Amino acid sequence: MHIELLSLTKYYKTKELGFKKFRALNNISLSVEKGESFGLIGLNGAGKSTLIKLILGVIFPDEGEIKVMGKMPGDIHIKRRISYLPENPVFYESLNGEEILCFIGKLRGLSGKVIKDSVYNILERVDLYEHRKKLLRKYSRGMLQRLGLAQAFIGNPELVILDEPLSGLDPLGRKMARDLIIEANREGSTIFFTSHILEDIEKICTRVGILHKGELLRVAEKEELRRAPLEDIFLETIGEK
Amino acid sequence: MKRVLGILSGVIFLLVLNLTIMPRLSSLHREVRKESFRIFLSPGLEKWSSFEFRVMKAFLYTLNLRVYLGKLIEESPVFPPEAETNIIKTAEVVTTINPYYYDIYYICNGFLTWDFNNAETANKLLLKAVKYRPKDWFFYFMMGFNYFYFLHNYEMGGTYIQKAAQIRHSPFLASLAARLMYTSGRTEIAIQMLRSMIRNIKDENWKKSLSKRLEALEAVLTIQRAVEKFMRNMGRTPVSIEELLEKGFLQEKLEDPYGGRFYIDEEGNVKTTSNFLPKEGKGEIE
């Protein structure tokens, strides 16, 4: 099992909410198998990003358990086999695309000669090769997103976590991103991603989870998805609550 | 956000600069601004606000003083009384910030003794100098000279010249103490001091002021030597400068560059009506 969530609950106490406890996630239990392509959908504010941050060890749960590849989130050995693409990625703008990817590659364990080749390959895949020496502050929104995808797939990580990976891309870019994800999945990587563009989820995922107001209402299998359009399933599920 | 931060840090830096350094720097360009010395905080606060830049701040304050005095010399041959206060204030502040600073002791001593006849304060300042710079023989020497020439305290003078001689391992310096006991000896050494100061300093106005003083002292020395020769030959003090000229002990009538007239008093001391030379006192060995 690549990701295992058990009765996961997370509270926030923020100034905006007048320091009252706000329950972002309530009793989430979920498991994602190795090699799966799992999509998490929900409205804005449903708790998708919170869930991802918990999986990555950026924040910690208040109740429940998380296990990633059998270990605690944040374990360095696990992190070397995972990659993450945040929503609206921001990188250090005084570096260029090539430098960022080389850095990530080195962290993932790629070495010396292999690195340059891997970096150039992935840059070509995401159509950023000509811009590799350009500083990030000159990158457009779409270029940053593509760079984000590049850093997510360099080094062929076993588990790829993507938060809204297709936002900010033009139709060509979206096709490229979808192809990248599907290809990686076919080669054995587990994919876990969130989106609120149902069309993409339909095309890529084998299982879909529906998150609404911090609760995992339903997990739909591939067969269910073939029977009815995802939009209907989604609206029906949240309409029930 | 970056721009706001950049502007904010720029403004803060400028404010700090303005509060500490700019007033001194800007006074270099303006006319004599007596207010620039009023801005001084207490010595302790000035030291605190220098943080890691004490030596440079001490230098700038001293430069400020030099420019101020230079402009004053230009304006009139007599210093206003507040100049003395300003010199002393600057000395206090600068020696608190950097007590090892050579220039401030030299400058303040130079002006306080020659221009304000305040050798007591000068020597107090020099005491601090020798405390922090014990290997510098010259400060001891200055103190000794001040005692001899300005304060007529030959005992203290001798002590300090000895100290200077010890540090410098110079028997020559020790013998100076003997020469300082004679009136003309003191004038000779004062002339040497002035010559050395004129050689060392760069400020043109101060140089001119000292050169004028040197000229006056050289005239005095010539007359003093003539008086001594007269007394050896005639067995009495000369009645007047004219007598020296008549009897050939003096070759020419010497002018006081400060506009006064040289004369000889009953005890045979050379004086001038212009009051720009320090008064010779009693108790010399002739």
Added chain:
Amino acid sequence: MKEAFEFAKITLRQSVRVKSFYGALIMTLVAIVGLFILHSFAMFEIPRILMNYVLSYTNLIILLLVFLTFFSLIQYDIDKKTMQYIVALPMRRRDYILGRYFGLMAFSFIVSYGIVILFYPFLIILIKQRPDAPFSSIRYFLYPLFLLLEVSLISSFALLFTTLSTKSIISILSTLGVYFIGHSLDDVREFILTGYGSDVPLFSKILIKTAWYLFPNLSVFDVKITMTYNLRFTLTEAFIIVGYGILYTVAILLITLSVFDKKEIL
């Protein structure tokens, strides 16, 4: 550790590309001209004044650069939320802190020795014209090490405040605060102990005594006067100063590491 080294390289690269770095280069050229101007203004002991000018300039530039570079870097990490991403990377949390620290130190080392070496030939030429005081090249080249100790302390505090605060401006102002307090400790304590101190209320005295024990005494690292005036500087004293700097830095870094380890990055 390898990860920390890689992140240090990233930090170094970022530091060199911060816009203020180029400003600093231009300022240095102006400062060289200033050296010649100073030479004509100074009266006595020219070698000492010139040497102190260069060392003071190095001091000023390094402090400015460290603060400005630090502004830029943490602005990104805190305000633009790159820290979330960095923490998710295959790096231990401590590698982030250590990488930043060593990157900043490497940057400061290169710049401070760069300036000191750049000025050296001009300094020698001007000093040879009027050597009325001794000039020790050894002490001249030793000074940046002590400056770097001060930078090390300030950097570690800066990192501590970065991990503690939610807005970059807070950590910047706090670091500046540590700088000013660190340099004031000696003077204020002296003030209290002398006659002026009788006016100070007891509460303030206790506050100042507490500050004395909590904050780093940064003025001990300012050895410029010792170096410029060739004052006695024994090996023991040097060791104590270096030891103090290193140990204090280590302490602050350890605190930072423990705080950051369990911190939620929201």
